[in-house]
Amino acid sequence: MSGKRRAGWLFAPATDPVPRGQAGGAAFLRVLLGLMWLHNVSWKVPPDFGDADGGLYKWTAFAVSHPVFPPYSWVVEKAVLPNIEVFGWGVLIAESALAVLLLTGAWVRVAAALGVGMSLSIGLSVAEAPHEWPWAYWLMIGAHVAILFSSAGRAFAVDALRAGVGSARRLGLLWGVIAVVLGGLGALGSAGDDPLAAKGHYLRAWDLMISVGRYNLAGSLVLVLAGVLLLVAARGGSAVLGRAAAAVAAGAALTLHAQTGFSDPLLGGTATSAAFLLSVALVAAAVASHSNVDHKKKEVSDR
Structure with a gap:
């Protein structure tokens, strides 16, 4: 080769x-x-x-x-x-x-x-x-x-959208639900004495070293907002709302990277939080760019 x-x-x-x-x-x-x-x-x-x-x-x-x-x-x-x-x-x-x-x-x-x-x-x-x-x-x-050397991008993956073998709607709905649920859990966990603490609520599975980051109330609400926009975009095939979800999540991630280690993060997060937000942003951008493909497939199937 x-x-x-x-x-x-x-x-x-x-x-x-x-x-x-x-x-x-x-x-x-x-x-x-x-x-x-x-x-x-x-x-x-x-x-x-x-x-x-x-x-x-x-x-x-x-x-x-x-x-x-x-x-x-x-x-x-x-x-x-x-x-x-x-x-x-x-x-x-x-x-x-x-x-x-x-x-x-x-x-x-x-x-x-x-x-x-x-x-x-x-x-x-x-x-x-x-x-x-x-x-x-x-x-x-x-x-x-x-x-x-596997087909690990064939299921629940952006690669499946790139190859035309996956559904942007399903992927967007899945990630939208995940973002909303995790953001909601973060909001509940941060509702304490200082909901805007620089070290937000830790979303993790006990001590099993599985974590999706820290989020204070502001960070949690941003995650919920990105998830809701992604859900609506996926359900309605709206490229505009998909791009809006990507912009919200990516902007939050960049804010965390600009502050973590230098000042108190306004969203109460870490580099892990930023990486998860970037994941939401990437899926939202992919859903936005492939929403028309799903719409055309539906039109063909309805004929």
């Missing part, structure tokens, strides 16, 4: 025809990996990204104190740690992109290839650190390789 054909395959929708069970299983693994990355972006905090006692700096430094592959350790010691602020932004952007693309099923093969690289990099840093289990990183690499 030539380089041009490989690039075309990488960016093409991951929607090769397979039995429904295989597509569903691959989609489940994709979402699971997306949740893993979504939870873990929360502690990559600019501008310094931690120090020897905690944060990204501490975990990256294990590559030097507990080396897995000496040449990699040398690069980390000489180039990465002295420039952790730049390196940290790269990690934050890459892991946020992984969370967004895997959760939404957009450009799945690109995300899977990036996930292989990030998993390898993390494993080379911490696989020999105290209390670590090296097989965790082999499994992370293997899971992303499995997604790379």
Whole structure:
């Protein structure tokens, strides 16, 4: 396969025809990996990204104190740690992109290839650190390789819309309901002494390391608003409302990125909150751009 054909395959929708069970299983693994990355972006905090006692700096430094592959350790010691602020932004952007693309099923093969690289990099840093289990990183690499060569974008995914095999209405309704429910839970949880606290209510599954971020009352209401706009857009096939939902969610995410680590976030969120809002924005934009396709399919079926 030539380089041009490989690039075309990488960016093409991951929607090769397979039995429904295989597509569903691959989609489940994709979402699971997306949740893993979504939870873990929360502690990559600019501008310094931690120090020897905690944060990204501490975990990256294990590559030097507990080396897995000496040449990699040398690069980390000489180039990465002295420039952790730049390196940290790269990690934050890459892991946020992984969370967004895997959760939404957009450009799945690109995300899977990036996930292989990030998993390898993390494993080379911490696989020999105290209390670590090296097989965790082999499994992370293997899971992303499995997604790379699967049809993980065929079910509940933006890739399915790109390939013309999915319903924008169904995807929009699903994500709209998720956003409204989570936003409602955030609003209820933040209705305490300080509903606009900079560290909002934590939406997570106990201590199982599954989280969709923190939201104070303002952040929760923004999430509800984006979800409602997405629901109405999906039900009515409105591209305008879909774009409005995307703008609201993306604007909130960018606000969090501009404030997290620099000032108190007005929406009470973290980088995880921002990544989830970007996921809603990406789905809303996809629904808006494919609403006419669904409408034409319905017209044909009604004839």
